[in-house]
Amino acid sequence: MDKFIVTIARGYGSGGRTIGKMLADKLGVKFYDKDLIRMASDVSGINEALFGQSDEKTKSGVFGKPGVYKGEVIAPGKSGFISEENLFNYQAMVIKQIASESSCVIVGRCADYVLRDDPSVVRVFIYADEEACVKNAAEVKGITDRKEALKTIASIDKERAAYYKAHTGREWIDARNYDLCLNSGDLGFDKCVDIITDFIRVKLG
Secondary structure, eight states, X not given: OOOOEEEEEEOTTSOHHHHHHHHHHHHTOEEESTHHHHXXXXXXXXXXXXXXXXXXXXXXXXXXXXXXXXXXXXXXXXXXXXXXXXXXXXXXXXXXXXXXXXOEEEESTTHHHHTTTXXXXXXXXXXXXXXXXXXXHHHHHOOOOHHHHHHHHHHHHHHHHHHHHHHHSSOTTOGGXXXXXXXXXXXXXXXXXXXXXXXXXXXXX
């Protein structure tokens, strides 16, 4: 199989991150999630904590209103260097770099949009029904109160949708942004991994 990049967007509680890690392990490729923050900090010299504060959420009151990603970074010393937009730009730079080097799985951070012109990319969206998300939130985050779990799920998904819209100009849950949209609640994690694996082979050979 030739080089491939799988990007995974995921609803909170859908198990998308777990599926991504399982997929990377099965295929023997690198897996990237929050380590993208550290890598972007290393490249830019910007404090890692600032990247963490704007990770998959928009904080325009603090960092300045972001704009749709255009592919450039703002150099040190220039106005907007630590803006939310430029923090995203550096993460996008890292995403493009690792995607150029070897096959991998990348979770979140609008990677599907950043790599939209790369023919080796398979763009996946993982979602699940309410009950499955509540169950997963309880197992992973220890949120046992149903009302609290639903509130957390809605809040984080709203943040992710706003983040995606700010940096891509697109709707996060629009199926047209992705090659595959999988319901992990119905399919289960293992089956999702199998389907993505089969799709990679069909699309990329």
